[in-house]
Structure formats: C-alpha cells, structure tokens
Amino acid sequence: MFLKNYRTVILVGAIIAATLILLSYNLMYDTGTSVLKNMALEAATPFQKVFNLSVSNVKSAWKRYIHLVGLEDENRKLKSKMAALQEELILYKEGNLETQRLKKLLSLQDTYPHRFIAARVIGKELSVISKTLWIDKGKTHGLEPGMPVLVSPGLIGRLTDVSWHSSKVLLLIDENSNVDVLIQRTRVQGIARGAGSRGCVVRYVPKIQDVREGDVVVTSGLSNIFPKGLLVGKVSYVNRLDAGLFSKIHVAPFADLASVEEVMVLAAEQQERDRREMKEE
C-alpha cells in the first residue's frame, strides 16, 4: 500500500540517487571512457560525419561566395598593381638596355686611342632631304664642328652645327656627307657619299680595282677631319656596269642609324689643339 501510494516518489528518488551515485563515482575515480560512453560516441559518429560534411560544404560554398564578392575588388587592385609593376619592369628593361648601349659606346674608347665625349640623342631627322641627329652636348662641353661622331662599332657622321649646349650631327647617309675612305682589304681609296636609305656610295674607285661585297670600309684619314681607321661600313654591292671609269660601290653602315640613342664624339683634335695652345703660351 505504501509502495503503491509513493511509487512515483520512490521512483524519482531512486533515479536521482542512481544519478548521484553515477556522478560521485565518476568524480571520485575519474573512469574516463566507459562502455556506455564508447557506445554513445560510436552511435554519434555517423551523425557527426554527416553534419560535418554538410557544414564543410556550406562553409566552402560560403567562402566561395565571399571570395566572389571580393573578387572584383581584388581583380581591380591586382590590375592596378600589375600596371605599376609593368611600368617598373619597363623602366628596368630600359635601364638595362641603356647600360648595354653605354657599355658598347665605352668599348669604343678601348678600340680607338682618342678622347671621347658621350652625348645623348635628343632629336632625329631622317627625312628625304636631311639625315641628321640632334645631340645634347655643345661648345660648353668641348664640341666643335667637324668632330667625328661614333657609335659602336664605328663612324656615323660628324658635327655640323654646334651651339652652346647642343649640336647637329650630319649622318654618313646624308647626301651632303662626304668621307674619305679606303677599302680595308685592298687599301683602295675613294670618297663615301651619303645615299639615303641605300647607305653610302663610294665613288672614284676605278673599275679595275679589286673590290668585293663584304669588304670592310674604313676612314682613310686623308681629309684631317676623320682619324684613320674608323669603321664606316661594309660593301653591299659593287656596280661596274655603268658607263664611265669608276665603279659605284654601295656601302651599308655598321650602325643602325634609326635606333641610335647615345653617341660618342671624338674630341682628340680638340685635345691636341688644347695642347698646342698650351705649348704656344
């Protein structure tokens, strides 16, 4: 009768007591993993895997979405950065090319025993009537009209108009340019006159003289304008078919005149003149 009346109380009390005993036992002995716990964990594993997979997929999708949201902005930033880097790269390339050109120019000093003045090309005129360069050095730098102008590997022209801080260079290919030259192999002399896009034409070489395509043409040093032995170009074509005593020898200059950016002015004569003036004093 007592048990029937207080059945619920006894049940609740018993369960609470059992739970307390379970807790106390675990607190006292710290059993760690038990069979029941292992079973619960084992049963939970598939659920956890499924949830974890779903969460991973959702997280991944979310990250992709966030990534896409930021992608445009990032793309814009990267493009701007790329443009800046390209500019920088161009500058570096330019510097590298300039260094190479200057090295070539400086190598002239080793080839020819003269004093050189380096100058930068600030203007270029390669029209039909005039083939000249405009350089950034003038009288104040020791330049004078007539001084030979070179780029690696040889002569490209001479100074014509020289102001205080700039000068004009008459190129070899200008129709007004005449240079005393000789064929290096056979020592045959002639006068190289500018022929525009065809380079130069060496005149006054008798047809009987031995001149072949590929022969190197150098300055003869007879005119006292150009020192002897400066490279001018290479014979590209020998025309002996025309009437007359002389053959027309076409010479292609060594230097690419269209892409010249720095030049060296040969100032040896000035140096010598200075020395002479000093001696006279």
Added chain:
Amino acid sequence: MIYYILLPFAAILLVVLQTTLADIFFSGWLTLELSLVAVIYAGFRLDLVKGITLACVMGFAFDCLYGATLGLFTLFYLLIFLMVFFVSLRVASEKLYIIFFVSLICSLMESLALVLLYAFVFNFDLSDDVLLVSVLQALLTSVLSVGFFYVMSKTEGLKYGKTIQTPQRTWTG
C-alpha cells in the same frame, strides 16, 4: 515503446546538431542547448516517466558527447525536468512569457550549479569565465524555448485539433 527505442538516437542526434550549430554560429564559445529546451519541453508537456527517461537519456548523451563528467548533466537535466514538471502543474504553460522565464531560470540554475560544482569539487573558480556566457546562453535558450514551444503548439494544434491542456496533467502522469 517506439519512443524509448528512438529516444537515445534522437538524443544523440540533437546533441550532435547543437554542437555543430554552436560551432557554426558562435565558434563554440556559446553552447546552443537544444537538449535543455527539449528537457524543458518534456517538463511542460510529457508525463513523468517519459520525461524522466528523456531527461536522463538527453543528459547522458550530453555527458558522453560533450566530454563532461559522466552523470553531471544527467543529474542537472533530471533536476531541471522535475522542477519544470512541478512548475507546470501550477502555472499555465501555454503562456509564452512563462516559458521564457522558466527557461531563463533553468539555464541560469544550470550555470550556477556548474560553477558551484567546480568550486566545491574541483576547487576551481569558473565564475569570471561563465558569468557573461551564462547570461547570454540563458537568454538564447529562453528564446529558443519560446520558439520551440510555439512551433510545437502549432504542430499539436494541427495534429490534435487543440493543444494539450496543462491542468489535465497530474504529477503521476
């Protein structure tokens, strides 16, 4: 019978779900105690035997999967269930604000019990760490409880045509 067979699996599923959700939404610093909500719901709606079973199984699953000392949450959930059960005999459980306050008190009591247990048994003061978290967690549990009760009352309304009336329940079930 099916209730007692499925209950352990449902409990495990619920604990795993709440752990996962807490990890997603709060990065684990706040526990989303859906199991406590279920226990409170059981306290208001189920009979004594079913409710005690649910509280014990839910608590045990929580202990096992949460890594707590075995029996700790089993005891807490059991006591909470009994408290809610006796409260439900006296108050109208249809009122959502009552659900809210009961849930709030239950959650705070659980946190307090945890702090006291750690202080007396392990000689470890948790009060500084638990204070803010327990308040937030209690509020969250209360809101969840209200939402859960609302949804369940609608479901019950659809299923039975009316909600279960608290005054009809006796403490013997």
